[in-house]
Amino acid sequence: MTRLSQYLLPTEKQAPADAEAISHKLMVRAGLIRQIGAGMWTWLPAGWRVHERVVQIIREEMDAIGGLEMLMPVLQPAELWRRTGRYEIEELFKLDDRKGSELVLALTHEEVVTTHVAQIVRSYRDLPLILYHVQVKERDEARPRAGVLRTREFIMEDSYSFDRDAEGLDERYGLHVGAYDRVMQRSGLRFYRVESDVGMMGGLGAHEYMAPCPAGENEVVLAEGYSANVEVASADPQPVALPPAPGTPETVGTPGISTCAEVAELLELPLGATLKSYAAVVGEESGDGRFVLVLLRGDHSVNEVKLDNALGARSRPARPEEVQAALGPPGFIGPVGAGGEVEILLDAGATLRAEGGGYVTGANRADEHLRGVVPGRDFPFREVDVRGVLAGDTIEGAAITIEPAIEVGNIFKLGTRYSEPLGARYLDESGVERPIWMGSYGIGPARIVAAAVEQFADEHGISWPKALAPFAVHLVALGKPGTPERDAAERLYETLTEGGLDVLYDDRDLAPGEKFADAELLGCPLRLTVGKRSLESGEVEVQVRRGRREAPGLSLAAEPSELVRAVDELWQSLP
């Protein structure tokens, strides 16, 4: 029974003044969500229906790969998080109970699930396992934004796999790839599964599910047969013509000129013929930091995630006084004569096209640069791939594109990152104790909902994929209550509902324009209209929301079962 006259669907003509993202504006306007604080949102009845449609799809696909649903608490002992070294995470909400015991609010559930498995699993016969739940996550985000796209409290489906060894983990990982692919497909989203950063915690492999849309906070790099998060993407740079190199580098005066762009302009060279020197200090977290000099083509820039991965440790840009001490005046540093204690990394984008020419670099002396510098001849280096890819780069000859996208899911090979500190071990066939190999996997239903809004909305409002729509059919009754056309609408509503269709029946006493506007704002896939015209023609009008296309009318005189079948058939045919 879903009559709009008795439902809570607070639609708004105007979007909240401070909303920016399409999904933020439309989900509030359509009466799906309401805000109660920064990053804190309530799902109103119609919005919650959409959210739960996503969750239901996830459940079905997780169960299909043998996942076992359970439920773990959000409130957890701080001690567990100390053991895994995650207590210091800034996003972790920390609190005390009345006795002064330290607690945290979980931002994910590795600690708890691994602790249980450590207690329960003894033998190789107990493995493998896939455990999942759909539970609230709490994160003290630095900046919540864009409606439900980035909130401090949100619901996540998180799954954890437990295996005897790396091969088992690969298998469980593959099962999750299949399940998550199917979730995304069934939800009707456009999405990419991209390679992603494994992070500093030493994961063994990771992918993210990315839904392209303008409000996306991430960027995905795409080419034929290739997709990756821009944080880890690699591609071939556009070529640059280097000037011929003399036998040895020669000094050029560059008074007061320190940026690559200025140097290139002064010497009338392409920007890519200069070498940018990026000085960094790496490995401070594990004790002694060391100084490294990273060289890239002047038209390229450092991707710090890739750099950290190449170095195997976290790095930061060097401070000017550190640069001065290690090499020379900031703005004029370079690799030539840098001395043995400075490690020199050369980005692959600069080595690729270096044959037969020389670069311009800093001279490590104020107001001077060197031209005709040839990597290898004039300085030793280790080749790395640390540059951020750019639009126009190529992969196997094909140009890449870079698109903004929302991260709607991720999958991660954890290995023994959590099983070791939490003591999750088992005895193998020969009685040897071994650590359990884990994977973790997550989907944000709210982000799938928001991404669907972003991807398919038009100027009239939301246009749900049929799998996510709060209702299959939005039935609009026109005319005054008590009129014959209202009676006809009432009968149609009952017929369709009894036939098993999810129907939202707009029985309010409002002007037609308001009802149509609300229907298109809410975005159910099919809109049926019953008015005076329907009685005259004997047909119910049908509008397909996607594209606002008129579909052939349905005969009011048809048998109930025939009406239901016709509507259902049309619904099935929609995206």
Add this chain to the structure above:
RNA sequence: CGGGGAGUGGCGCAGUCUGGUAGCGCACCCGGCUGGGGGCCGGGCGGUCGCAGGUUCAAAUCCUGUCUCCCCGACCA
């Protein structure tokens, strides 16, 4: 955390500079008309002007402090 902006009825806003009756549109309630794209007429309800303190005969308006929210960036295990 850095930069910018905003808190006035359910929503969107004006009023603040220059202190003196809190106002507009939409929504809502009542009555009537209308009835296929946010319709019309008339009558109403509803506001501690974010909060605290101060200045003043008098504060939405001036001063001090504070809280909250939004946007951009940084961050995002």
